[in-house]
Amino acid sequence: MKHIIATAVLTLALTGGAVTAHAEGDVKAGAKFFKSRCTACHTIDEGGKNKVGPNLFGVFGGTAGKRVASFEKRYSKALKKSGIVWNEETLNSFLTNSKAAVPKTKMAIKVKKEKDRENLIAYLKTAVK
């Protein structure tokens, strides 16, 4: 019995922090990562052009597949129908494995490291309207 309690306390101690505290990403590292992995297909500056993917200015809080009018005809049906609103959780899931989060999306990406995703999201948050 003592052992079970000790294990429970230890488990709480180990997982408690991770569940409650959302680590803040590093904006600079996120910008660097964005440049290496995203700018081939995305601009992020205000009024930036669409490339293979839509301009990402103001993506935070926007509705997936409906944000950029000039990209309207090029969004996949899957993304348009997803009803996703971009926030930390939805971006995290999309960037972890886009095709798992939104089957049949035109964007195929897997950002495997949690830290990279945190940094990216912190960076995306800075490009707000």
Ligand code: HEC
């Ligand atoms: C090979 C090209 C390509 C790369 C590289 C790429 N994307 Fe995309 N991205 C797309 C396309 C195409 C779409 C539209 C997807 C659809 O309509 O299903 C998209 C859509 C998105 C969306 C949704 C936009 C909206 O208006 O709803 C986000 C967010 C996004 N990408 C972020 C990123 C990030 C962050 C990276 C870098 C880690 C990245 N993308 C890398 C092509 C790319």
